[in-house]
Amino acid sequence: MPKPLRRARHHCYIGFMHATTQGFFLTLAAVLAWGAQLPIAAGAMQHIDPASINFIRYGLASLTLAGLLALRRDTQALKLGLREPLVWWAGTVGMAGSSSLVYVGLKFTRPEIAVLVIALQPTMTAMAEWVLYRHRPARVTLLCMALAFAGVSWAVTRGGELFAQPLSQVSQELLGCAFVLAGAAAWVFYTLTCARLRHWSGLHVTTLTCITSVPALALSWGSMLAFGWTQWPALEAWPELSARLTFLVFVGVVAAMFLWNTGAARFGTLNAMLMLNFMPIVTFLVRALEGVALHAAEIVGGLMVVLALVTNNLWQRRQQP
Numbered sequence: 001m002p003k004p005l006r007r008a009r010h011h012c013y014i015g016f017m018h019a020t021t022q023g024f025f026l027t028l029a030a031v032l033a034w035g036a037q038l039p040i041a042a043g044a045m046q047h048i049d050p051a052s053i054n055f056i057r058y059g060l061a062s063l064t065l066a067g068l069l070a071l072r073r074d075t076q077a078l079k080l081g082l083r084e085p086l087v088w089w090a091g092t093v094g095m096a097g098s099s100s101l102v103y104v105g106l107k108f109t110r111p112e113i114a115v116l117v118i119a120l121q122p123t124m125t126a127m128a129e130w131v132l133y134r135h136r137p138a139r140v141t142l143l144c145m146a147l148a149f150a151g152v153s154w155a156v157t158r159g160g161e162l163f164a165q166p167l168s169q170v171s172q173e174l175l176g177c178a179f180v181l182a183g184a185a186a187w188v189f190y191t192l193t194c195a196r197l198r199h200w201s202g203l204h205v206t207t208l209t210c211i212t213s214v215p216a217l218a219l220s221w222g223s224m225l226a227f228g229w230t231q232w233p234a235l236e237a238w239p240e241l242s243a244r245l246t247f248l249v250f251v252g253v254v255a256a257m258f259l260w261n262t263g264a265a266r267f268g269t270l271n272a273m274l275m276l277n278f279m280p281i282v283t284f285l286v287r288a289l290e291g292v293a294l295h296a297a298e299i300v301g302g303l304m305v306v307l308a309l310v311t312n313n314l315w316q317r318r319q320q321p
Helices: 003-044 050-071 075-081 085-105 111-118 121-133 139-156 167-194 202-226 235-267 269-289 296-319
Strands: none
Touching: 003 111, 003 235, 003 269, 050 075, 050 085, 050 202, 050 235, 075 202, 085 111, 085 167, 085 202, 111 139, 111 167, 111 269, 111 296, 121 139, 121 167, 121 296, 139 167, 139 296, 167 202, 167 235, 202 235, 235 269, 269 296
16 A cells, blocks of 8 residues: 555544544543542532532632643633633533532432433433524434433332322422432533633633632532531541542542543534433442442433433434534
């Protein structure tokens, strides 16, 4: 084979690996971290309140990420980025709003249910693009969306058994799901907003949106403190809590956010959101390792959600040239 042709094929292959395969693995790694994060956070909430967790998470994450940029002598990007309104919208509404709402929802529902609601984000992204950009989903996508919603409903109600419980328990479960659903919608907003910040690197976007999330989280924590709704852990709880917070800060935020923003920029917004179908699998496995007995309806509902998302993903890939 002539050398020029061999070189051309080599460059094409490298380009494919850079744009698609690397984006796939980066977003997958972020999703795996987030799938393990929900059970870990639920365990931490036995000792500390959600507002304090999020204030600690994003406060420490912001300091770490800003320190990394300082070591690279790249602080000028922070000054320029903090002038962009989109960065503040993404940090305040997307990052701070999403984490706060999801973690409050975890106080009322179980991680295995919360992760199924979060897994609806690809469906919510398709709906948002339909409303905002008039990109009407195809019929196959609409059917998959309906199947995903049906799966979540089946799991949340445990096949209808939930409605046989006292009204207070039903209300608590539905309230938790409502909070998580609102948090998932805030994350869709974050992802769509960050898609318009592609002139920044993944590290820049992660750092800027972490920093801009802190004022809102500090205000939330201060309000909770003023009303006496915060919960400071007992001294004997700190060894276990420290390990959980370390994961939530450095894996769930610093590493996962960088991986997500970098991968989504290379992989595309909708493709990155579709990677979230791995989250329920990871969360269910972690819960099983914790010794939690999963209800059959939760497993069936989870399979319905994953089947819907995978089917839609495979179908969309067939439509691409």
